[in-house]
Amino acid sequence: MQFEGEAVAGGTAPARADAERRQTVVGEAGVGEARVEEARAVPLSRGTALLFAVACGLAVANVYYAQPLLDTIAVEFGISRATVGLVITVTQVGYGLGLLLLVPLGDLLNRRRLIVGLSLFSVLALLTVALAPTGTVLLAGMGAVGLLAVVTQILVAYAAALAHPCERGSVVGTVTSGIIIGILLARTISGTLSDLFGWRSVYLASAGATLVVAVVLTKVLPRREARRPSMPYARLIGSVFTLLVEEPVLRTRAILALLIFSAITVLWTPMVLPLSAPPFSLSHTEVGLFGLAGAMGAAGAASAGRLADRGQAQRATGVALAIMLASWLPIALLGRSLWGHSLWGLIIGVVTIDFGLQSTHVANQSLIYRVRPEARSRLTAGYMIFYSIGCATGSIGSTLVYAHGGWTGVCALGAAISAVAVVFWALTRRPTPSPAA
Incomplete structure (x- = not known):
């Protein structure tokens, strides 16, 4: 069984043979x-x-x-x-x-x-x-x-x-x-x-x-770059899908990316609708300031990176996904009697859910880039395609749900997606050695 993030070009003969086979898949562009x-x-x-x-x-x-x-x-x-x-x-x-x-x-x-x-x-x-x-x-x-x-x-x-x-x-x-x-x-x-x-x-x-x-x-x-061997465009694009087929870590982390970015888009896309309506009646400038609240969550990127360097990427992912799931509780309290008309519940939720998102995203990239250093562009493409799918489905799904179920329906959808991410991580997690290992 291959661990996530484990180097494939290690010391054993089978590992070296596998690395050589994979190099032929990556092709001349990687070289x-x-x-x-x-x-x-x-x-x-x-x-x-x-x-x-x-x-x-x-x-x-x-x-x-x-x-x-x-x-x-x-x-x-x-x-x-x-x-x-x-x-x-x-x-x-x-x-x-x-x-x-x-x-x-x-x-x-x-x-x-x-x-x-x-x-x-x-x-x-x-x-x-x-x-x-x-x-x-x-x-x-x-x-x-x-x-x-x-x-x-x-x-x-x-x-x-x-x-x-x-x-x-x-x-x-x-x-x-x-x-x-x-x-x-x-x-x-x-x-x-x-x-x-x-x-x-x-x-x-x-x-x-x-x-x-x-x-x-x-x-x-x-203005000048070293010459690189040519490669047919169709083969180049096809190698992105080949990587998705051959690399379990890429598939697993790409699916997690789809889920977490779908969840965050479910939050951000319709948020302007209740905030711009009574009793809040916020301007576009005031709604935009919630992006600054999310900036505090960027601290999760640095901590997740340090944990990944010590071989704790899986633990960082699990904690971050749990934080994202828990964040939907204060977010759902927007406008409820417990908070009156205060926005503090939403602010707390935005900070914590962005913290979990950034932590998971960095852990994902840390593991993916260890697999094929010579094919980082195509690894990035394969991973980010799933990110884009998640954002697209989250945006259209959230506005449809808001039209019929209001803010409560949006939060239920986001929490359900976050819960699926936690379950998926639990079912697919594997031990991850440190980069040095």
Whole structure:
């Protein structure tokens, strides 16, 4: 039996033979990526790493801007509250397609050209949303925004390739922090801009910022990369599914990603609806501030990473999933007599559920990246596809449930998904050795 996270290229002859067989599956692109790293001519400076973090945060924020704006969008385009979650669903579907069809290209094409090109197309998609005259054009634009937001994952892989091995963990941590901050601040920024200048200003501002970052990346990113052996595109995409079939740890952790991100999207997508209605009647700016409450949960990422380094990834996962499940109790008390009209129950729930989410996500990635270091781009694609599926199903499911069951129904759905995640973890857990082992 293979333990999660256990190295497959270890000392025994069967293990070495298995590693060689798996290398043939990964193909020339995996070898090429390793050669790019070894042939790196320009070190990744602290300033460049921060630029990568800013670019990642800006790109991933595009996926989340719409969440506190759903009520306004529903009114302007005549979309019912039961179906307005399609705005989020279409975006997440586009993101999922981008993970499968675009992210693996980082193993074949010049990454500088790929990153800049996707960023420029993202500017056009954002302008389409900002100027959308009808709901159909809006949905098409949101799908394109999600599709192109996967440049975030290409940037993370590129940063890891450029970094010196002794500082790779620090660099990836810096870039990943940009992603977390982008997700958390997206709702606050969109809510504030919407209150001041209207919801369309959110996407106009993002288009301008994306254009500026794309120009800077053109100047900063290395113009030359080591040549990599060619690989047919169809084979490259197929290898993502091959990895899902052959790697139990990838399958298990991808399913957990689907469940936890579905649960968190069930919370965030309809939350603007009860908060913007009496007795709370919060503005978009005030609703967006709940994203800052979730920032406290980001502390779970660091603690989960340290536990994973000591071989405690499974324990960290179990505790984090239990915290996510328990968080639905204070969240469900929104507006109940026990709390009056106080929002403290919701705030506590947002902090704790985000803590559990970040902890599980980091533990997942820690285990996945130990399996095939030479295929991190495709491992990321396979894992994040399930993340996108979870977000898409959670967003549409939550708005449908809210239309018929209100906030209580939403909390029941979220708690049920979280409970399934706990049961799935308990049924599939295996001992995990430390990286040194």
